[in-house]
Amino acid sequence: MNRKKRPLYFPHQPGRTERRISVFILLVLAGIAILVLWRQSSFDLTRYGVIGSSAAKSGSQSVNSVRSSFRLPEIRSLAPPGYEPAGKGERYDADNLFEKIDGKAPLYLEAGFRNLVAQRFVDRQEEGRWIEVLAYDMGLVTNAFSVYSRQMRPDAVLIALPDFSCRSANALFMVRGGIYLEIIGSKGDEKTRSALLIIGRRIGRGGGERPPIPELTLFRGDRLVAGSEKLYLKNAFGYSGWSNVYTAKYKSGSAELTVYFSRNSSAQEAKKSADAYIAFLKGDGGKELPAGANPPGLAMISYLGSIEAVFVINDFVAGVHEAEDQQRALKISALLAENLKRRKGDE
């Protein structure tokens, strides 16, 4: 028997070169595996039509943006007397917000939504009576105000809680700092409304010292319809060139007119923006009408059966939207122009 014959699985010890080549190949394979894992872990949901956390970067990011230092109290501590938290509460981010509010999610996502914290409180004594607090962190006061103002119910009652608040029969809607809150009761009676107010006051504590959005003070005068102010972050009036546009309603006789303004980075930008809007209206069939000289540079366009007024004051583009009467539009334009001029003088 040949003692020197070894089993086949002990052929020989690899040499130095062989070892080096083997290690190199293994490193390359490991690198490929790591690369694949890294790519797979960070796929772009937007390719599949799902708005991912990149939506947090949307919303107002301009001269109109307003930040706040407000921090919401611990949500479970908001329970009014006689109520207790039901469950641990829920938390949602941009990726799963739809799991709470379904088709309304884009309204918030497009306005800079960051996260939602929701907590239900149940009445200890009465089954079926509960209140749910939904706190949407929109990042900026302006973002929060935009979603608040655009969802304002026609018969909402304004209440004096900072920073902005109104109520309906069973719900309280608030903006406090960069947080938009919906506080919804299961019943629409006085008992519920009292509990909603208690929660609202706790949230509003410490606020109200100064206007949360200074631009809104430009809407003033006794003709202003209280609570009609809105902020469109994008596509105001269906026009893609209009971003960060504030609107409000003013009374004129028996009618209400919608006025608007948007602040730009400079007077030149404001002029460009106004010219682009006028060109858009004319390109879509609008006809220019003779306009007065007040404010200077005022343009009036007859468009789809109503009148659009556009003018520039310093770095503001402003005007009247969908007016039915040209004279009324002229008067309100002059009024708004005065407010805007005074603002520049204040600064």
Next chain:
Amino acid sequence: MSDHEHELTRRDFLRRAVRAGIAVSMAGGASYLLYDPVGPGPISWEEGLRLPDFSVPPVAGKTIAIVKGADRKKSLNRALELLGGVERFVGRGKRVLIKPNVAFASPPSLGATTHPDLLAELIRLCFRAGAREVGVLDNPINDPGSCFLLSGIERAARENNAGLIYPGHELFRAVSLPGGRLIRNWPFLYEPLARSDVLIGVAPLKSHHRSGASMTMKNWYGLLGGRRNIFHQDIHTIIAELAALVRPSLVILDGITIMATNGPTGGSLADLQAGNTLIASCDAVAADTWGCSLLGLQPGDLPFLEQARALGAGTTDVAALKPLVAETE
């Protein structure tokens, strides 16, 4: 020779060569079998799961009933009477499945979900017609337990001896709509439908931020599984495809109280308006076409109506169906 050397005999060489050859052949063969030079092609519809067709034989002049009145129970009974009675849809010994809208953990007073009183009456009518069993199912957007409980649906089902079907994973199967663009091998609450003889959809009439309106066709969204939110980007097409995919026995559109603004979740009583109308129909497209008028909309404002019609899911020419109209006290 050292301890680490050995003679390579011819036998050793041949053994090694054969083993290496087998390993290479297997690897190469596997690669060849797995290799797809063409890429994924269209799905073969004959291989996919098909939903049962629950539609009932048409009866001229008895396709759609519109009842005005504020009482859900009375309106439902009158509407079914106009269409030929509940027995036309629910036969003796049949297994009935009712699909309400239980998407949100919201109380009945806020109008975001099917009203439990309407569901309760429908269940009673089904049993009165001789149904063997009645099941209630939905795949809610919020937590199912909370949704069924807070909406009152759980109670309505339990008190009337209907079974509540929670959307467990085992009930979903991949379903495709032949020719569909979106519903292709998509998880669907298939198993309960496969075991049933009758399918009835019951939906509240609501505005919808994305689609304009949420009515009987949108109600089938609650049968989808998976990450169905991606369909929001093409909301009208998905609603139309759902209407083409799901062929119910009957749909009921509850416009007694309408969520006129801030749908689909609402949240404020101020979002609600009295519509005082209930529609029962064998044609969901027709029901929704008529129903949108209660929101102040025209059919042209809702692209999914025309898309559904084009897919053969129903008709938007409601007048041609000669709707039966009645009033209750």
